[in-house]
Amino acid sequence: MTVPSSGRGEASAISGAPAGGPGACPKDMVHGPCGGVGVDGACEVDGVGPCPFVPAPVTTTALRATPVPLRLDARPLIVADIPVPALDLEALRRTAGTMAADGAIDAALTGDHGDERVQLPPVLRAQALAGEGLAPWIGLNCRDRNRVALEGELAGLATVHGLAAVHCVTGDHTATGHRPDAQPVFDLDSTQLTARAASQGLTVSVAEAPLSPPVGARPARLAAKVRAGAAVCIVNHTGDARVVADFVAAARAAGAVDTLFLACVPVVVSVASARALLGFAGMVTPPGLVERVLAAGDPRAVRAAGVAEATGFAEAVLAVPGVAGVDLSGVTIRGEEPLLAAAMVEVAGRIRHG
Secondary structure: OEOOOOOHHHHHHOOOOOOOOOOOOOOOOOOOOOOOOOOOOEOOOOOOOEOOOOOOOOOOOOOEOOOOOOOOOOOOEEEEEOOOOOOOHHHHHHHHHHHHOOOOOOEEEEOOOOOOOOOOOHHHHHHHHHHOOOEEEEEEEOOOOOHHHHHHHHHHHOOOOOOOEEEEEOOOOHHHOOOOOOOOOOOOOHHHHHHHHHHOOOOEEEEEOOOOOOHHHHHHHHHHHHHOOOOEEEEOOOOOHHHHHHHHHHHHHHOOOOOEEEEEEEOOOOHHHHHHHHOOOOOOOOOOHHHHHHOOOOHHHHHHHHHHHHHHHHHHHHOOOOEEEEEEEOOOOOOOHHHHHHHHHHHHHHHHHO
8 A cells, every 4th residue: 555645745746636825725735626515616714715625526546555444344334423512522432322222323433523613532432432432533634634644643542443434535624614713724634634544544434525526537536545444434314215326326426336335314303403404614515304394383393303204214215225224413403412312312213124
């Protein structure tokens, strides 16, 4: 395997990377575009203008690392985004115990919190999940740490017993979040981080957004991440099983032959979470889902409708050839975390046991 030690300097050897100056990526990405591109091709950072990668996506890379296969062999594989307050370690442990109790959920994905930029360290979260008998699937972004800190986190995660995977993402820019006062780092991007993680013997998952421009380049972009060491692709919300099917087929044809695909499934449990879902960046839900949930009536009926919708969509995407599992996700409303966790357990149980 070859994992270049240089970072931004890799752009000189890869055609299509912005060269800096006007129009360059504010995340200093070498392998782009990210999943934050607007439907009009605009950068996620206000005022920057069009994404420089949309007309010239980077789908080739000199990075090479052998993907480490996922050791979780359950099929369908059910991963859930664990809903807890960002800095509450005890809540993380309690919720992990709840999710692990009946065995329907195979792993818990914990990455960027929707409302908080300051989070518990990835290794600490991994240890807490593993301690409750739930396989940790740990998100690691390039926004908050330089390559030295990221490599240290990878080394620490490699020591955690039962670790499922590391989810490597470039990360949202700080200008789009709740701490615009924080300086963004972006010393690496997700593809570079993927190669470093795989080279340390870690199973790597990456995200791809089939509906983000340039749509036609997304399968080849995933194939480049696979060459860099990604073993799993979490397909961002599309709202349509046919879109997932088309993307998986195109990604296979582009070179992601042995990649494990998980499709995102939205879980809503309240009127507030349903409405928040509509404002979540990059979220595309099945047509009419939010409206049907909102029309359900009282809180119990709303929750029941949300569980039924999630189960139905999960069954639809699991019928897609090449899709091995799902990632249950939802917008966490403060105070509703236990409600969402319980709903995810119920959805998982229905998928697993019928």
